[in-house]
Amino acid sequence: MSRTTKSHRFQTVLALDCHFMPMVEMSRRKALKALATGRAHALDLRTWSKLGLQEVASQPLHAVVFAKVKAVSEAKLGFGRGTASILRRDGHRCQYVGCTRRATTVDHVIPRCQGGPSVWGNLVACCRECNARKGGRTPEQAGMELKAGIRSRRALLMDRFLAMAKAGGTL
Numbered sequence: 001m002s003r004t005t006k007s008h009r010f011q012t013v014l015a016l017d018c019h020f021m022p023m024v025e026m027s028r029r030k031a032l033k034a035l036a037t038g039r040a041h042a043l044d045l046r047t048w049s050k051l052g053l054q055e056v057a058s059q060p061l062h063a064v065v066f067a068k069v070k071a072v073s074e075a076k077l078g079f080g081r082g083t084a085s086i087l088r089r090d091g092h093r094c095q096y097v098g099c100t101r102r103a104t105t106v107d108h109v110i111p112r113c114q115g116g117p118s119v120w121g122n123l124v125a126c127c128r129e130c131n132a133r134k135g136g137r138t139p140e141q142a143g144m145e146l147k148a149g150i151r152s153r154r155a156l157l158m159d160r161f162l163a164m165a166k167a168g169g170t171l
């Protein structure tokens with residue numbers, strides 16, 4: 001799970017909006033392209049100031065700021081909210097306690113029929129059996145428990161951003 005063990009070469013770059021809110025992770029190549037075309041500028045995490053293009057070349061790139069972009073909605077963050085992306089996020093494992101089956105479906109934790117939204121935080125990877133057993137009930141109503149708290153994509157990105165900022169870009 002640790003993101004800090006990756007080498008800089010493969011490390012992704014955090015894209016921030018005009019309020020420095022993390023939006024998405026992007027490849028270094030994409031980030032450099034955004035810098036080169038003037039759509040974004042690199043952020044020096046020690047001083048919170050703008051990094052010049054020459055400086056970027058000589059150090060790891062952690063975050064770029066899209067100064068003209070305002071925060072996007074949760075649904076558009078990260079990998080999106082399609083079935084494939086939820087399954088990928090949860091490692092294709094059923095997220096209910098006691099189940100070791102491979103997940104092939106996506107379950108609404110708070111079911112749609114009870115007003116549960118189709119957002120990142122309310123969707124988990126689930127096997128067919130558990131999905132059928134749970135039906136239109138909440139985990140509590142069905143006597144089922146989720147393996148781990150599902151954190152929102154923005155919360156995860158924010159964690160990473162704060163850890164980077166704390167380390168002053170030395171991660």
Ligand SMILES: [Zn+2]
Nearest residue numbers: 094099127130
């Ligand atoms: Zn299951």
